[in-house]
Amino acid sequence: MSEERRVRVLVAKPGLDGHDRGAKVIASAFRDAGFEVIYTGLHQTPEMIVSAAVQEDVDVVAMSVLSGAHMTLFPRVKELLGQAGADNVLVTGGGIIPKDDVKELEDMGIGRLFGPGTSTKESIAYVKEWFAIHAVSR
Amino acid sequence: MDESRLTSTSMNEVLERFKAGKPAALSRGISIVENQRDGFEAFLHAAMQTKLQGRRIGLTGPPGAGKSSLVALLTEFYISQGERVGVLAVDPTSPQTGGALLGDRIRMNDIAIDENVFIRSMATRGSLGGLAATTKEILDLMDCFGFDRLLAETVGVGQTEFEIARAVDTVVVVLVPESGDSIQAMKAGLMEIADIFIVNKADRPGSDKLVKEVRQAIHLRSGHNFKGFAGHHGPVIEVHDTAELNELDDELGWEPLVLKTNALTGEGIQELTQAIESHEEWIQGSGELQKRRKLRTEVRIREVMHRELVNRSIASRTVNKILTKRVEAVLSGHATPYSVAMELVDQFLEKDQ
Numbered sequence: 001m002s003e004e005r006r007v008r009v010l011v012a013k014p015g016l017d018g019h020d021r022g023a024k025v026i027a028s029a030f031r032d033a034g035f036e037v038i039y040t041g042l043h044q045t046p047e048m049i050v051s052a053a054v055q056e057d058v059d060v061v062a063m064s065v066l067s068g069a070h071m072t073l074f075p076r077v078k079e080l081l082g083q084a085g086a087d088n089v090l091v092t093g094g095g096i097i098p099k100d101d102v103k104e105l106e107d108m109g110i111g112r113l114f115g116p117g118t119s120t121k122e123s124i125a126y127v128k129e130w131f132a133i134h135a136v137s138r
Numbered sequence: 139m140d141e142s143r144l145t146s147t148s149m150n151e152v153l154e155r156f157k158a159g160k161p162a163a164l165s166r167g168i169s170i171v172e173n174q175r176d177g178f179e180a181f182l183h184a185a186m187q188t189k190l191q192g193r194r195i196g197l198t199g200p201p202g203a204g205k206s207s208l209v210a211l212l213t214e215f216y217i218s219q220g221e222r223v224g225v226l227a228v229d230p231t232s233p234q235t236g237g238a239l240l241g242d243r244i245r246m247n248d249i250a251i252d253e254n255v256f257i258r259s260m261a262t263r264g265s266l267g268g269l270a271a272t273t274k275e276i277l278d279l280m281d282c283f284g285f286d287r288l289l290a291e292t293v294g295v296g297q298t299e300f301e302i303a304r305a306v307d308t309v310v311v312v313l314v315p316e317s318g319d320s321i322q323a324m325k326a327g328l329m330e331i332a333d334i335f336i337v338n339k340a341d342r343p344g345s346d347k348l349v350k351e352v353r354q355a356i357h358l359r360s361g362h363n364f365k366g367f368a369g370h371h372g373p374v375i376e377v378h379d380t381a382e383l384n385e386l387d388d389e390l391g392w393e394p395l396v397l398k399t400n401a402l403t404g405e406g407i408q409e410l411t412q413a414i415e416s417h418e419e420w421i422q423g424s425g426e427l428q429k430r431r432k433l434r435t436e437v438r439i440r441e442v443m444h445r446e447l448v449n450r451s452i453a454s455r456t457v458n459k460i461l462t463k464r465v466e467a468v469l470s471g472h473a474t475p476y477s478v479a480m481e482l483v484d485q486f487l488e489k490d491q
Contacts, residue, residue, distance in 0.1 A: 027239055031235070034235045036237065037238065037239050038240045039240070039241050040247070041241075044247075054161065055165050056240075138166055
């Protein structure tokens with residue numbers, strides 16, 4: 001009866017930087033990959049992102065951070081998701097993030113982080129692969 | 139219905155937390171229904187052991203008319219009145235890829251983290267009519283969760299997306315001054331379902347003209363025959379003696395209101411909430427609400443029957459066995475698809491009930 005479940009992704013642009021081209025490219029690419037993408041626009045606080053992620057019951061939160069605040073924003077969203085009982089949600093993203101920071105964030109349980117020049121194919125493949133293994137039934 | 143048909147313990151867990159009023163459980167419940175996960179009908183049955191009483195407002199209109207912005211402003215108003223508000227916003231699924239970009243929340247940031255507001259976006263997933271296949275069932279689920287007010291936003295409609303009229307109590311059709319030319323084409327369907335017309339972005343040129351055109355179309359339809367409108371090229375005549383008009387209104391029931399708003403500045407929102415309130419008073423007082431709810435329930439039962447019959451007949455072994463055999467008969471000219479289909483339906487109804 002039920003058809004194949006769609007991947008639901010929240011594409012979020014946290015904090016004060018206003019460069020949303022990357023987020024929009026990713027949102028469109030995810031849509032074209034057959035995902036249901038919820039895009040919430042600019043200047044989202046971690047609280048807004050988590051509230052949206054819970055209400056929309058997403059599998060993945062993908063954040064674009066170009067402001068340099070990644071060491072604050074990614075862990076904070078992860079923490080709030082945990083508090084909301086949504087720790088099975090993948091937190092991933094991209095932006096200008098130094099290699100050392102990427103390593104540190106991934107050690108904290110954040111998913112893969114993609115830098116400039118990444119092909120959208122790569123991030124789509126990553127989400128699909130994660131979904132096939134980890135997605136819970138809903 | 140046997141509640142043991144809930145297929146997994148996790149669905150039971152969701153149900154329990156749903157009944158305890160946990161928003162995350164509502165959220166998961168919506169997914170269960172939206173995905174039509176096995177056992178979702180038993181889930182709905184178990185969740186719906188309460189009277190549905192949320193007031194339902196639907197917003198529809200062409201893409202970019204400002205539906206989401208108006209939903210946000212209405213929500214702001216209702217929460218200021220101490221109400222709890224559930225928002226369900228539908229956007230289209232791409233028929234090519236099956237993907238969807240759900241962007242209605244962009245306009246709803248001001249209400250996004252209010253604890254009295256719950257916003258959910260959904261994709262049409264191939265359904266026509268402006269709503270998704272399970273939108274109405276999800277509205278019921280949200281209603282049971284205890285929202286005072288439910289706001290449903292359709293995909294940007296063209297000329298055939300009128301399912302919303304069967305889902306809510308009050309239909310608000312949102313237009314913009316630029317809709318002027320298309321109003322001719324949209325008239326037939328929209329005129330019939332609208333309880334309130336909004337001309338949004340009213341600061342733009344042409345808004346007064348559109349208001350006039352819409353009113354004229356309403357009057358044509360209700361038999362008011364251009365009352366208040368002069369002929370070709372003529373000036374607008376203000377009608378001061380409205381007694382005659384009011385008398386007609388009583389006979390005809392509700393005449394759609396036409397209002398101007400500007401979602402950017404909030405102008406006209408108060409008038410919109412008043413218009414919604416007077417429509418609510420009218421549908422309650424006139425018995426129309428009972429009528430609409432009755433029809434809604436009847437349609438729901440039929441839709442569930444339809445889905446269940448289709449699913450069961452597709453899964454039926456008897457049907458599939460005979461079908462495979464009879465295909466040959468059709469190919470060789472000894473039967474037609476019609477005779478085979480009739481035979482199968484008869485067989486199915488006899489054996490598989």
